[in-house]
Amino acid sequence: MSNLAYDTGIDGGEISQQDIAAMRALRxxxxxxxxxxxxxxxxxxxxxxxxxxxxxxxxxxxxxxxxxxxxxxxxxxxxxxxxxxxxxxxxxxxxxxxxxxxxxxxxxxxxxxxxxxxxxxxxxxxxxxxxxxxxxxxxxxxxxxxxxxxxxxVDPEAEPIGRSIAFIGAKGGVGSSTIAHNVAWAMSSLFKSEVVVADLDLAFGTANINFDQDPAQGIAEAVFSPERLDEVYLDRLLAQCAEHLSLLAAPSTLDRVYDFDPDAFTQLIDTAQRSVPLLVLDVPHIWTGWTKNILVKADEIVITATPELANLRNTKNLADMFKRLRPNDPPPKLIINQAGVPKRPEISSSDFADSLGLSPMSVIAFEPLLFGNAANNGRMLGEMDAKNLVVGTINEIAHVLTGRSEIKARKKAGLGNLLGKLSRGKK
The missing domain is CATH 3.40.50.2300 (Response regulator)
Structure with missing residues (x-):
């Protein structure tokens, strides 16, 4: 698998970088x-x-x-x-x-x-x-x-549809939500562009905590009352987190179960994309019809993983699935998070990437003090320490996902036998 183009498997051809760029602008x-x-x-x-x-x-x-x-x-x-x-x-x-x-x-x-x-x-x-x-x-x-x-x-007079960027973790606890929230904040503050964050983990979502918000309404009202959903109603459900950043918060309660049809969020996402140029989807680490549907239809997918074997396997499964379901789109972006945990055996970022055929968009170092203080205070990383290297990395991610820069080339490294271990069931 190449990070430049997908082989569609239909006529042996590949979609070119020019075609990918052209397709991104299409509604x-x-x-x-x-x-x-x-x-x-x-x-x-x-x-x-x-x-x-x-x-x-x-x-x-x-x-x-x-x-x-x-x-x-x-x-x-x-x-x-x-x-x-x-x-x-x-x-x-x-x-x-x-x-x-x-x-x-x-x-x-x-x-x-x-x-x-x-x-x-x-x-x-x-x-x-x-x-x-x-x-x-x-x-x-x-x-x-x-x-x-x-x-x-497509009506040329209609306002452009916003881009949807879906973040999902290769495992629970890898920091996908935290990165999604911070990248959204960076997009809104760096580029003065209107951004909406949708927390799709209705039972255990953390966006309201990370942004220090406690809205009375949010994404549950939109999903459970689709007949009321339009741009005006959606605007009433949004909580303002910053000048250009709004949140569609999850209730984060267990008062009810959250079983949805595969298309339950389609109308919500379509409505949001008519309202803002950037929609960040914080997708929980579950595999259901509706999460699969959201990921397949997103304009961009970002997988966050930590440098461990189970994360490698799960990332490989996700990447292979998206290659089949999204043959005319670029592969998902990869973020390796929590790199360098003391005394933890880790897969090197080069071996991790080469085993997948994906160059990581970023490798984020393990910084428990910075992340912990930000989470406990309901602040973004950039608000806590704007000069920290991690904040610089988050800003670079924001540039890449908005098309303002590209992923830097990485030197090739030796290909480890990691996926072979997975297929043989070795530890």
Whole structure:
């Protein structure tokens, strides 16, 4: 596994860094029906890969082999979808004649995108004049397909959807929540950007303690009353923690059990993303339908782990799962926390990273005094000691997650036999 690109396993290709960057700016496609008619595998494969992207989760895509002639035959006895993707290797004159014939069977509300093999400005103008939504020249990438669909069906006048960043620990107690809260605070204070922290651990969440807040309402009201949820109601549930930072606090009580359907938090996250540019999701270390759903749909995933064997195994399992479920996204970011605990046997950060094929975004040293004082006083690390090296590391993480900087390259180190030990059950 490379930290630069995922092998999708569909046509043996990889999604490039350029495609990853392009995809990050795209908003989810609405619930539409799409049918593609492809003449070559070179176009069919990226179209199929686009259909598996999380941004297309609500759309229904069907790929047929065969070009415009096949589409004409198909729609003589079938209704047309919201969008038709057509690949054609025909010469311009023949293509225009075929499209005229196809229009006799198309619903007027259906959109049509043509993927052609002729770079002809006159053809492009004639296609647009005749009502074709877009003309794209082959070869095309998966990002090209999602981008052109987004251009047609996502309202350009709507406010941009905010980015969601999900933090999860490889084990309980590794400090994922503390890092999530501090990174959110750093984003809001460094960049003056509006940030919302959502504490999804309704039973045992610590965000209210870390931010020294005791709101009467919070995330429970949003989840248990979805019929009331909109931007106005969400704003009433937020607790202001800093000038640009708000908290959707967990009740942290055991008055009820918190069993949720897989999509229980979808409306909440969608509403929050319409309200703020940055949404930090503090995901508890449990594996359920709803936590899996949240992680798969997040724009960015951050795994926090301590340098121990069980953490390595769990991180490996998570990374492999996300590779399968998010084939068109970059791998999760890795933070190694609590490094250098006195007298504790540890896996070196280089062996830990190389065993996973992931370069850690950061390695945070064990600083019990700093973290303990901050937690006991309900303050962020930056408020306790702004010049501490750990605070500098948190600020670097904030820069990386907001796209203001990249993970620094790390020298290769020897690959340990750690995962082999796991597979053989050795201690």
């Amino acid at each position: 989810p496609i609405p619930r539409i029906s799409i049918q593609a008619f492809c003449e070559t595998e070179g176009v069919a494969n990226p179209v199929e890969r686009a259909g598996e992207d999380r941004r297309m989760a609500k759309a229904h895509l069907k790929v047929h082999m065969g070009g415009v002639a096949t589409a004409i035959e198909f729609y003589q006895s079938a209704p047309t979808p919201n969008l038709i993707l057509l690949e054609s290797r025909s010469e311009p004159k023949q293509l225009l004649e075929q499209l005229t014939q196809l229009s006799e069977y198309c619903d007027p509300t259906s959109k049509v995108v043509v993927i052609g093999h002729y770079n002809d400005v006159g053809l492009y103008r004639e296609l647009i004049r005749s009502g074709i939504s877009e003309y794209v020249i082959a070869p095309v990438s998966m990002a090209d397909i999602v981008s052109v669909i987004s251009t047609i069906f």
